[in-house]
Amino acid sequence: MLVVESGEPGEDDLDVEVEAGGEHSHGDKCLWPLNSHTEAKHRLYKRYISAWAPILLQEAWVHKVTYLEGFAGPGEYAAGQDGSPAYAIRSLLQHDRRDAMRLSRDRVTMIFLEKSAARCEHLKWRLEKEFGVLRDLPIKVEVEQGRAEQDTISALTRHDAWGEPILGIFDSFGSVRVPHSTISRIARNKASEVIVTFGPIWFSRRETINQSIFDEVFGSRKAWLRGGAPADADEGWRYWLSVYQKALLDAGFDYSLQFEILPVSGHPLYLVYGTKSVKGVLEFKNAMWNVDKDDGMRFNDPRTNAARQAQLEQMWPSLFDEDPDVAPTELRGFVLDLLEQGPASVAAIGDYLLTETARWRPKDAMWAAKQLLADGMVSRAPTGGQLTKQTVLSLAEQPATAGTPAEG
CATH class of the missing domain: 3.40.50 (Rossmann fold)
Structure with missing residues:
Protein backbone atom coordinates (compact mmCIF):
# COMPACT_ATOMS: atom_id res chain seq x y z
CA MET A 1 0.00 0.00 0.00
CA ASP A 301 -11.71 19.52 18.41
CA PRO A 302 -12.82 17.19 15.60
CA ARG A 303 -16.34 17.02 17.04
CA THR A 304 -16.93 20.66 16.06
CA ASN A 305 -18.02 19.97 12.51
CA ALA A 306 -19.84 22.25 10.05
CA ALA A 307 -23.26 21.36 11.45
CA ARG A 308 -22.09 22.09 14.99
CA GLN A 309 -20.59 25.41 13.89
CA ALA A 310 -23.87 26.38 12.25
CA GLN A 311 -25.76 25.49 15.43
CA LEU A 312 -23.41 27.62 17.54
CA GLU A 313 -23.62 30.49 15.07
CA GLN A 314 -27.39 30.38 15.41
CA MET A 315 -27.06 30.73 19.20
CA TRP A 316 -24.55 33.57 19.04
CA PRO A 317 -24.74 35.06 15.52
CA SER A 318 -22.77 38.20 16.36
CA LEU A 319 -20.03 36.34 18.24
CA PHE A 320 -19.04 33.58 15.84
CA ASP A 321 -15.99 35.57 14.79
CA GLU A 322 -14.42 35.21 18.20
CA ASP A 323 -13.90 38.27 20.37
CA PRO A 324 -10.78 37.65 22.51
CA ASP A 325 -12.63 39.04 25.53
CA VAL A 326 -15.59 36.67 25.12
CA ALA A 327 -15.61 32.94 25.90
CA PRO A 328 -15.45 31.12 22.54
CA THR A 329 -18.63 29.64 21.14
CA GLU A 330 -17.20 26.12 21.07
CA LEU A 331 -16.33 26.32 24.77
CA ARG A 332 -19.79 27.55 25.68
CA GLY A 333 -21.34 24.87 23.50
CA PHE A 334 -19.49 22.09 25.32
CA VAL A 335 -20.58 23.45 28.71
CA LEU A 336 -24.20 23.54 27.55
CA ASP A 337 -23.85 19.94 26.35
CA LEU A 338 -22.76 18.90 29.83
CA LEU A 339 -25.52 20.84 31.56
CA GLU A 340 -28.11 19.09 29.40
CA GLN A 341 -27.28 16.02 31.49
CA GLY A 342 -28.05 17.91 34.71
CA PRO A 343 -26.65 20.62 37.03
CA ALA A 344 -22.90 20.74 37.59
CA SER A 345 -20.52 22.80 39.68
CA VAL A 346 -17.94 25.02 38.03
CA ALA A 347 -15.31 22.59 39.34
CA ALA A 348 -17.08 19.60 37.73
CA ILE A 349 -17.37 21.55 34.48
CA GLY A 350 -13.62 22.16 34.62
CA ASP A 351 -12.93 18.44 35.07
CA TYR A 352 -15.18 17.68 32.11
CA LEU A 353 -13.47 20.24 29.88
CA LEU A 354 -10.05 18.84 30.77
CA THR A 355 -10.71 15.18 30.10
CA GLU A 356 -13.50 15.19 27.52
CA THR A 357 -12.64 18.02 25.12
CA ALA A 358 -9.62 18.54 22.91
CA ARG A 359 -8.73 22.13 23.72
CA TRP A 360 -10.29 23.34 26.92
CA ARG A 361 -8.80 23.38 30.43
CA PRO A 362 -10.26 23.63 33.96
CA LYS A 363 -9.58 27.36 34.15
CA ASP A 364 -11.81 27.89 31.10
CA ALA A 365 -14.86 26.71 33.08
CA MET A 366 -15.06 30.00 34.97
CA TRP A 367 -14.70 31.97 31.74
CA ALA A 368 -17.55 30.04 30.15
CA ALA A 369 -19.74 30.25 33.28
CA LYS A 370 -19.50 34.03 33.43
CA GLN A 371 -20.38 34.38 29.75
CA LEU A 372 -23.30 31.94 29.87
CA LEU A 373 -24.70 33.71 32.94
CA ALA A 374 -24.38 37.04 31.14
CA ASP A 375 -26.14 35.52 28.11
CA GLY A 376 -28.98 34.33 30.35
CA MET A 377 -28.51 30.74 29.18
CA VAL A 378 -27.78 29.27 32.61
CA SER A 379 -28.81 29.90 36.19
CA ARG A 380 -26.73 29.49 39.32
CA ALA A 381 -27.04 28.37 42.92
CA PRO A 382 -26.59 30.10 45.20
CA THR A 383 -28.06 32.98 43.21
CA GLY A 384 -25.96 35.68 44.87
CA GLY A 385 -22.38 36.17 45.98
CA GLN A 386 -19.10 35.50 44.26
CA LEU A 387 -18.93 32.93 41.48
CA THR A 388 -16.67 30.11 42.76
CA LYS A 389 -15.73 26.57 41.81
CA GLN A 390 -18.48 25.36 44.14
CA THR A 391 -21.21 27.37 42.41
CA VAL A 392 -23.70 25.05 40.68
CA LEU A 393 -24.92 25.88 37.18
CA SER A 394 -28.06 24.64 35.41
CA LEU A 395 -29.68 25.36 32.09
CA ALA A 396 -31.82 28.46 32.50
CA GLU A 397 -35.07 26.53 32.20
CA GLN A 398 -33.93 24.13 34.96
CA PRO A 399 -32.98 26.34 37.92
CA ALA A 400 -30.32 24.96 40.24
CA THR A 401 -30.83 24.64 43.99
CA ALA A 402 -28.19 25.18 46.61
CA GLY A 403 -28.14 21.52 47.58
CA THR A 404 -27.75 20.11 44.06
CA PRO A 405 -24.89 17.60 43.73
CA ALA A 406 -21.98 19.07 41.87
CA GLU A 407 -20.58 16.01 40.18
CA GLY A 408 -21.96 16.61 36.66
Whole structure:
Protein backbone atom coordinates (compact mmCIF):
# COMPACT_ATOMS: atom_id res chain seq x y z
CA MET A 1 0.00 0.00 0.00
CA LEU A 2 1.28 3.46 -0.89
CA VAL A 3 0.06 6.34 1.22
CA VAL A 4 1.46 9.77 0.41
CA GLU A 5 0.80 12.79 2.56
CA SER A 6 1.14 16.18 0.87
CA GLY A 7 4.72 17.41 1.13
CA GLU A 8 6.09 14.11 2.52
CA PRO A 9 6.55 10.80 0.71
CA GLY A 10 4.83 7.72 2.00
CA GLU A 11 7.12 5.12 3.57
CA ASP A 12 6.90 2.74 0.59
CA ASP A 13 7.58 5.63 -1.78
CA LEU A 14 10.67 6.60 0.18
CA ASP A 15 12.04 3.07 0.07
CA VAL A 16 11.66 2.90 -3.71
CA GLU A 17 13.36 6.25 -4.07
CA VAL A 18 16.31 5.36 -1.84
CA GLU A 19 16.77 1.91 -3.38
CA ALA A 20 16.68 3.36 -6.91
CA GLY A 21 19.51 5.72 -6.13
CA GLY A 22 21.52 3.38 -3.92
CA GLU A 23 22.17 3.62 -0.18
CA HIS A 24 22.86 7.28 0.57
CA SER A 25 24.23 8.20 3.98
CA HIS A 26 23.94 11.92 3.47
CA GLY A 27 22.43 12.27 0.01
CA ASP A 28 19.30 14.10 -1.05
CA LYS A 29 17.45 10.82 -1.62
CA CYS A 30 16.92 10.53 2.13
CA LEU A 31 15.29 13.92 2.54
CA TRP A 32 12.01 15.62 1.68
CA PRO A 33 10.56 19.12 2.18
CA LEU A 34 9.23 20.18 5.57
CA ASN A 35 5.52 20.99 5.46
CA SER A 36 3.62 23.26 7.81
CA HIS A 37 1.70 20.68 9.84
CA THR A 38 4.92 18.72 10.50
CA GLU A 39 6.58 21.90 11.70
CA ALA A 40 3.65 22.47 14.05
CA LYS A 41 3.93 18.91 15.39
CA HIS A 42 7.60 19.40 16.13
CA ARG A 43 6.89 22.51 18.18
CA LEU A 44 4.20 20.63 20.10
CA TYR A 45 6.49 17.69 20.84
CA LYS A 46 9.29 19.99 21.92
CA ARG A 47 7.05 21.84 24.36
CA TYR A 48 5.49 18.66 25.72
CA ILE A 49 8.78 16.81 26.23
CA SER A 50 10.08 19.89 28.03
CA ALA A 51 7.21 19.47 30.52
CA TRP A 52 6.98 15.65 30.60
CA ALA A 53 10.58 14.82 31.46
CA PRO A 54 11.17 17.17 34.44
CA ILE A 55 7.84 16.24 36.04
CA LEU A 56 8.63 12.53 36.00
CA LEU A 57 12.36 12.72 36.68
CA GLN A 58 11.68 14.60 39.90
CA GLU A 59 9.25 11.95 41.17
CA ALA A 60 10.80 9.89 43.99
CA TRP A 61 9.61 6.55 42.54
CA VAL A 62 10.95 7.19 39.03
CA HIS A 63 14.41 5.79 38.32
CA LYS A 64 14.44 6.39 34.57
CA VAL A 65 12.28 7.50 31.64
CA THR A 66 12.27 6.26 28.07
CA TYR A 67 11.31 8.29 25.01
CA LEU A 68 10.72 6.35 21.78
CA GLU A 69 10.03 7.54 18.24
CA GLY A 70 8.76 4.74 16.03
CA PHE A 71 9.17 6.61 12.72
CA ALA A 72 12.26 8.75 13.34
CA GLY A 73 13.13 9.67 9.75
CA PRO A 74 16.52 11.00 8.61
CA GLY A 75 16.77 13.76 11.22
CA GLU A 76 16.46 16.73 8.91
CA TYR A 77 14.55 18.04 5.90
CA ALA A 78 15.54 19.03 2.40
CA ALA A 79 16.29 22.66 3.32
CA GLY A 80 18.24 21.64 6.41
CA GLN A 81 15.51 22.12 9.04
CA ASP A 82 15.73 19.92 12.12
CA GLY A 83 13.75 16.71 12.42
CA SER A 84 12.00 15.70 15.61
CA PRO A 85 14.93 13.68 17.11
CA ALA A 86 17.12 16.79 17.31
CA TYR A 87 14.27 18.75 18.90
CA ALA A 88 13.71 16.01 21.46
CA ILE A 89 17.35 15.68 22.48
CA ARG A 90 17.87 19.43 22.59
CA SER A 91 14.77 19.92 24.75
CA LEU A 92 16.46 17.89 27.51
CA LEU A 93 20.10 18.90 27.13
CA GLN A 94 19.24 22.62 27.04
CA HIS A 95 16.43 22.50 29.62
CA ASP A 96 16.61 25.15 32.35
CA ARG A 97 15.79 22.41 34.91
CA ARG A 98 18.50 20.08 33.69
CA ASP A 99 20.28 19.98 37.07
CA ALA A 100 17.03 19.21 38.93
CA MET A 101 16.36 16.32 36.52
CA ARG A 102 19.80 14.83 37.28
CA LEU A 103 20.25 13.71 33.71
CA SER A 104 22.38 10.61 33.21
CA ARG A 105 22.60 7.67 30.84
CA ASP A 106 21.00 5.49 33.50
CA ARG A 107 18.05 7.87 33.95
CA VAL A 108 17.13 8.87 30.38
CA THR A 109 16.97 6.68 27.27
CA MET A 110 15.90 8.05 23.90
CA ILE A 111 15.24 5.43 21.19
CA PHE A 112 14.85 6.40 17.54
CA LEU A 113 13.60 3.63 15.26
CA GLU A 114 13.87 4.05 11.49
CA LYS A 115 13.19 1.23 9.04
CA SER A 116 15.29 2.57 6.13
CA ALA A 117 19.02 1.87 6.40
CA ALA A 118 19.81 5.05 4.45
CA ARG A 119 17.63 7.27 6.64
CA CYS A 120 18.91 5.57 9.80
CA GLU A 121 22.51 6.25 8.80
CA HIS A 122 21.69 9.83 7.91
CA LEU A 123 19.96 10.34 11.29
CA LYS A 124 23.05 9.11 13.17
CA TRP A 125 25.24 11.41 11.10
CA ARG A 126 22.91 14.38 11.67
CA LEU A 127 22.72 13.90 15.44
CA GLU A 128 26.48 13.42 15.85
CA LYS A 129 27.08 16.50 13.72
CA GLU A 130 25.25 18.58 16.35
CA PHE A 131 25.71 16.68 19.61
CA GLY A 132 29.00 14.83 19.11
CA VAL A 133 29.55 11.13 19.68
CA LEU A 134 26.22 9.83 20.98
CA ARG A 135 27.72 7.42 23.51
CA ASP A 136 29.45 10.39 25.19
CA LEU A 137 26.21 12.30 25.85
CA PRO A 138 24.83 12.61 29.40
CA ILE A 139 21.69 10.78 28.23
CA LYS A 140 21.45 7.49 26.35
CA VAL A 141 20.57 8.03 22.69
CA GLU A 142 20.00 4.95 20.54
CA VAL A 143 19.42 5.15 16.79
CA GLU A 144 18.32 1.76 15.50
CA GLN A 145 17.15 0.40 12.19
CA GLY A 146 13.76 -1.18 12.78
CA ARG A 147 10.05 -1.02 12.03
CA ALA A 148 7.74 0.52 14.61
CA GLU A 149 5.04 -2.09 13.99
CA GLN A 150 7.47 -4.98 14.54
CA ASP A 151 10.31 -3.75 16.73
CA THR A 152 8.89 -1.35 19.33
CA ILE A 153 8.32 -3.97 22.04
CA SER A 154 11.72 -5.61 21.58
CA ALA A 155 13.49 -2.22 21.60
CA LEU A 156 11.79 -1.21 24.86
CA THR A 157 12.65 -4.59 26.36
CA ARG A 158 16.26 -4.43 25.19
CA HIS A 159 16.70 -1.01 26.83
CA ASP A 160 15.04 -2.07 30.10
CA ALA A 161 12.18 0.42 29.76
CA TRP A 162 9.33 -1.59 31.31
CA GLY A 163 8.22 -0.68 34.82
CA GLU A 164 9.26 2.96 34.33
CA PRO A 165 7.57 5.81 32.38
CA ILE A 166 7.57 5.59 28.58
CA LEU A 167 6.51 8.21 26.04
CA GLY A 168 5.96 6.60 22.64
CA ILE A 169 5.65 8.79 19.54
CA PHE A 170 4.17 7.01 16.53
CA ASP A 171 4.33 9.77 13.97
CA SER A 172 4.33 8.05 10.60
CA PHE A 173 4.08 9.53 7.12
CA GLY A 174 0.38 8.76 7.22
CA SER A 175 0.40 4.94 7.04
CA VAL A 176 -0.28 3.80 10.60
CA ARG A 177 0.51 0.12 11.13
CA VAL A 178 1.38 0.03 14.84
CA PRO A 179 -0.54 -2.92 16.34
CA HIS A 180 -3.08 -2.35 19.07
CA SER A 181 -1.18 -4.96 21.09
CA THR A 182 1.89 -2.68 21.11
CA ILE A 183 -0.16 0.31 22.22
CA SER A 184 -1.83 -1.85 24.89
CA ARG A 185 1.52 -3.05 26.26
CA ILE A 186 2.62 0.56 26.69
CA ALA A 187 -0.75 1.55 28.18
CA ARG A 188 -0.40 -1.15 30.85
CA ASN A 189 3.05 0.12 31.78
CA LYS A 190 3.14 2.53 34.70
CA ALA A 191 2.86 6.27 33.90
CA SER A 192 3.28 5.75 30.16
CA GLU A 193 1.79 7.65 27.22
CA VAL A 194 1.51 7.56 23.44
CA ILE A 195 0.99 10.09 20.68
CA VAL A 196 -0.24 8.68 17.34
CA THR A 197 -0.72 10.73 14.18
CA PHE A 198 -2.73 10.03 11.04
CA GLY A 199 -2.52 11.65 7.64
CA PRO A 200 -5.79 12.62 5.94
CA ILE A 201 -5.44 10.04 3.17
CA TRP A 202 -5.30 7.10 5.59
CA PHE A 203 -8.97 7.44 6.50
CA SER A 204 -10.22 8.20 2.99
CA ARG A 205 -8.55 5.09 1.59
CA ARG A 206 -10.07 2.69 4.10
CA GLU A 207 -11.81 0.70 1.37
CA THR A 208 -8.46 -0.12 -0.30
CA ILE A 209 -6.81 -1.40 2.89
CA ASN A 210 -6.87 -5.06 3.86
CA GLN A 211 -9.34 -5.47 6.71
CA SER A 212 -6.82 -7.49 8.70
CA ILE A 213 -4.70 -4.33 8.96
CA PHE A 214 -7.63 -2.53 10.58
CA ASP A 215 -8.11 -5.49 12.94
CA GLU A 216 -4.47 -5.15 13.96
CA VAL A 217 -4.51 -1.37 14.40
CA PHE A 218 -7.85 -1.09 16.22
CA GLY A 219 -7.55 -4.30 18.22
CA SER A 220 -10.34 -6.37 16.67
CA ARG A 221 -12.93 -6.41 13.91
CA LYS A 222 -15.57 -5.48 16.47
CA ALA A 223 -13.59 -2.42 17.61
CA TRP A 224 -13.65 -0.72 14.20
CA LEU A 225 -17.14 -1.87 13.29
CA ARG A 226 -18.72 -0.12 16.27
CA GLY A 227 -21.07 1.68 13.89
CA GLY A 228 -21.35 2.53 10.24
CA ALA A 229 -18.94 5.17 8.96
CA PRO A 230 -20.70 8.22 7.46
CA ALA A 231 -20.74 8.35 3.68
CA ASP A 232 -19.81 12.05 3.71
CA ALA A 233 -16.03 12.39 3.33
CA ASP A 234 -15.85 15.32 5.73
CA GLU A 235 -17.55 13.29 8.44
CA GLY A 236 -15.74 10.03 7.69
CA TRP A 237 -12.38 11.05 9.11
CA ARG A 238 -14.09 12.36 12.25
CA TYR A 239 -15.74 8.99 12.73
CA TRP A 240 -12.52 7.01 12.30
CA LEU A 241 -10.57 9.33 14.57
CA SER A 242 -13.17 8.85 17.33
CA VAL A 243 -13.01 5.08 16.83
CA TYR A 244 -9.24 5.16 17.27
CA GLN A 245 -9.60 7.34 20.36
CA LYS A 246 -11.88 4.65 21.83
CA ALA A 247 -9.29 2.03 20.84
CA LEU A 248 -6.72 3.78 23.05
CA LEU A 249 -9.14 3.62 25.96
CA ASP A 250 -9.69 -0.06 25.20
CA ALA A 251 -5.91 -0.50 25.27
CA GLY A 252 -5.82 0.61 28.90
CA PHE A 253 -5.32 4.36 28.91
CA ASP A 254 -7.59 6.29 31.27
CA TYR A 255 -7.69 9.40 29.08
CA SER A 256 -7.56 9.85 25.34
CA LEU A 257 -7.84 13.07 23.35
CA GLN A 258 -8.19 13.65 19.62
CA PHE A 259 -7.04 16.72 17.72
CA GLU A 260 -7.18 18.13 14.23
CA ILE A 261 -4.02 20.11 13.50
CA LEU A 262 -4.72 22.99 11.13
CA PRO A 263 -1.54 24.75 9.95
CA VAL A 264 -1.53 28.22 8.46
CA SER A 265 -1.33 26.59 5.04
CA GLY A 266 -1.41 23.05 3.72
CA HIS A 267 -3.32 19.94 4.70
CA PRO A 268 -4.56 19.08 8.20
CA LEU A 269 -3.16 16.28 10.33
CA TYR A 270 -4.90 14.19 12.98
CA LEU A 271 -3.42 13.34 16.35
CA VAL A 272 -4.58 11.07 19.18
CA TYR A 273 -3.02 11.20 22.65
CA GLY A 274 -3.34 8.52 25.33
CA THR A 275 -2.32 8.69 29.00
CA LYS A 276 -3.24 7.46 32.47
CA SER A 277 -2.40 10.80 34.07
CA VAL A 278 -4.83 13.70 34.34
CA LYS A 279 -1.77 15.89 34.98
CA GLY A 280 -0.40 14.68 31.65
CA VAL A 281 -3.62 15.77 29.95
CA LEU A 282 -3.24 19.26 31.37
CA GLU A 283 0.43 19.53 30.39
CA PHE A 284 -0.33 18.32 26.87
CA LYS A 285 -3.05 20.92 26.49
CA ASN A 286 -0.77 23.62 27.85
CA ALA A 287 1.83 22.67 25.23
CA MET A 288 -0.86 22.70 22.55
CA TRP A 289 -2.12 26.12 23.61
CA ASN A 290 1.40 27.56 23.50
CA VAL A 291 1.84 26.34 19.93
CA ASP A 292 -1.67 27.47 18.98
CA LYS A 293 -1.19 30.90 20.48
CA ASP A 294 2.37 31.55 19.37
CA ASP A 295 2.62 30.05 15.93
CA GLY A 296 -0.46 31.09 14.01
CA MET A 297 -2.01 27.64 13.67
CA ARG A 298 -4.81 25.78 15.43
CA PHE A 299 -5.55 22.52 17.21
CA ASN A 300 -9.28 21.88 16.73
CA ASP A 301 -11.71 19.52 18.41
CA PRO A 302 -12.82 17.19 15.60
CA ARG A 303 -16.34 17.02 17.04
CA THR A 304 -16.93 20.66 16.06
CA ASN A 305 -18.02 19.97 12.51
CA ALA A 306 -19.84 22.25 10.05
CA ALA A 307 -23.26 21.36 11.45
CA ARG A 308 -22.09 22.09 14.99
CA GLN A 309 -20.59 25.41 13.89
CA ALA A 310 -23.87 26.38 12.25
CA GLN A 311 -25.76 25.49 15.43
CA LEU A 312 -23.41 27.62 17.54
CA GLU A 313 -23.62 30.49 15.07
CA GLN A 314 -27.39 30.38 15.41
CA MET A 315 -27.06 30.73 19.20
CA TRP A 316 -24.55 33.57 19.04
CA PRO A 317 -24.74 35.06 15.52
CA SER A 318 -22.77 38.20 16.36
CA LEU A 319 -20.03 36.34 18.24
CA PHE A 320 -19.04 33.58 15.84
CA ASP A 321 -15.99 35.57 14.79
CA GLU A 322 -14.42 35.21 18.20
CA ASP A 323 -13.90 38.27 20.37
CA PRO A 324 -10.78 37.65 22.51
CA ASP A 325 -12.63 39.04 25.53
CA VAL A 326 -15.59 36.67 25.12
CA ALA A 327 -15.61 32.94 25.90
CA PRO A 328 -15.45 31.12 22.54
CA THR A 329 -18.63 29.64 21.14
CA GLU A 330 -17.20 26.12 21.07
CA LEU A 331 -16.33 26.32 24.77
CA ARG A 332 -19.79 27.55 25.68
CA GLY A 333 -21.34 24.87 23.50
CA PHE A 334 -19.49 22.09 25.32
CA VAL A 335 -20.58 23.45 28.71
CA LEU A 336 -24.20 23.54 27.55
CA ASP A 337 -23.85 19.94 26.35
CA LEU A 338 -22.76 18.90 29.83
CA LEU A 339 -25.52 20.84 31.56
CA GLU A 340 -28.11 19.09 29.40
CA GLN A 341 -27.28 16.02 31.49
CA GLY A 342 -28.05 17.91 34.71
CA PRO A 343 -26.65 20.62 37.03
CA ALA A 344 -22.90 20.74 37.59
CA SER A 345 -20.52 22.80 39.68
CA VAL A 346 -17.94 25.02 38.03
CA ALA A 347 -15.31 22.59 39.34
CA ALA A 348 -17.08 19.60 37.73
CA ILE A 349 -17.37 21.55 34.48
CA GLY A 350 -13.62 22.16 34.62
CA ASP A 351 -12.93 18.44 35.07
CA TYR A 352 -15.18 17.68 32.11
CA LEU A 353 -13.47 20.24 29.88
CA LEU A 354 -10.05 18.84 30.77
CA THR A 355 -10.71 15.18 30.10
CA GLU A 356 -13.50 15.19 27.52
CA THR A 357 -12.64 18.02 25.12
CA ALA A 358 -9.62 18.54 22.91
CA ARG A 359 -8.73 22.13 23.72
CA TRP A 360 -10.29 23.34 26.92
CA ARG A 361 -8.80 23.38 30.43
CA PRO A 362 -10.26 23.63 33.96
CA LYS A 363 -9.58 27.36 34.15
CA ASP A 364 -11.81 27.89 31.10
CA ALA A 365 -14.86 26.71 33.08
CA MET A 366 -15.06 30.00 34.97
CA TRP A 367 -14.70 31.97 31.74
CA ALA A 368 -17.55 30.04 30.15
CA ALA A 369 -19.74 30.25 33.28
CA LYS A 370 -19.50 34.03 33.43
CA GLN A 371 -20.38 34.38 29.75
CA LEU A 372 -23.30 31.94 29.87
CA LEU A 373 -24.70 33.71 32.94
CA ALA A 374 -24.38 37.04 31.14
CA ASP A 375 -26.14 35.52 28.11
CA GLY A 376 -28.98 34.33 30.35
CA MET A 377 -28.51 30.74 29.18
CA VAL A 378 -27.78 29.27 32.61
CA SER A 379 -28.81 29.90 36.19
CA ARG A 380 -26.73 29.49 39.32
CA ALA A 381 -27.04 28.37 42.92
CA PRO A 382 -26.59 30.10 45.20
CA THR A 383 -28.06 32.98 43.21
CA GLY A 384 -25.96 35.68 44.87
CA GLY A 385 -22.38 36.17 45.98
CA GLN A 386 -19.10 35.50 44.26
CA LEU A 387 -18.93 32.93 41.48
CA THR A 388 -16.67 30.11 42.76
CA LYS A 389 -15.73 26.57 41.81
CA GLN A 390 -18.48 25.36 44.14
CA THR A 391 -21.21 27.37 42.41
CA VAL A 392 -23.70 25.05 40.68
CA LEU A 393 -24.92 25.88 37.18
CA SER A 394 -28.06 24.64 35.41
CA LEU A 395 -29.68 25.36 32.09
CA ALA A 396 -31.82 28.46 32.50
CA GLU A 397 -35.07 26.53 32.20
CA GLN A 398 -33.93 24.13 34.96
CA PRO A 399 -32.98 26.34 37.92
CA ALA A 400 -30.32 24.96 40.24
CA THR A 401 -30.83 24.64 43.99
CA ALA A 402 -28.19 25.18 46.61
CA GLY A 403 -28.14 21.52 47.58
CA THR A 404 -27.75 20.11 44.06
CA PRO A 405 -24.89 17.60 43.73
CA ALA A 406 -21.98 19.07 41.87
CA GLU A 407 -20.58 16.01 40.18
CA GLY A 408 -21.96 16.61 36.66
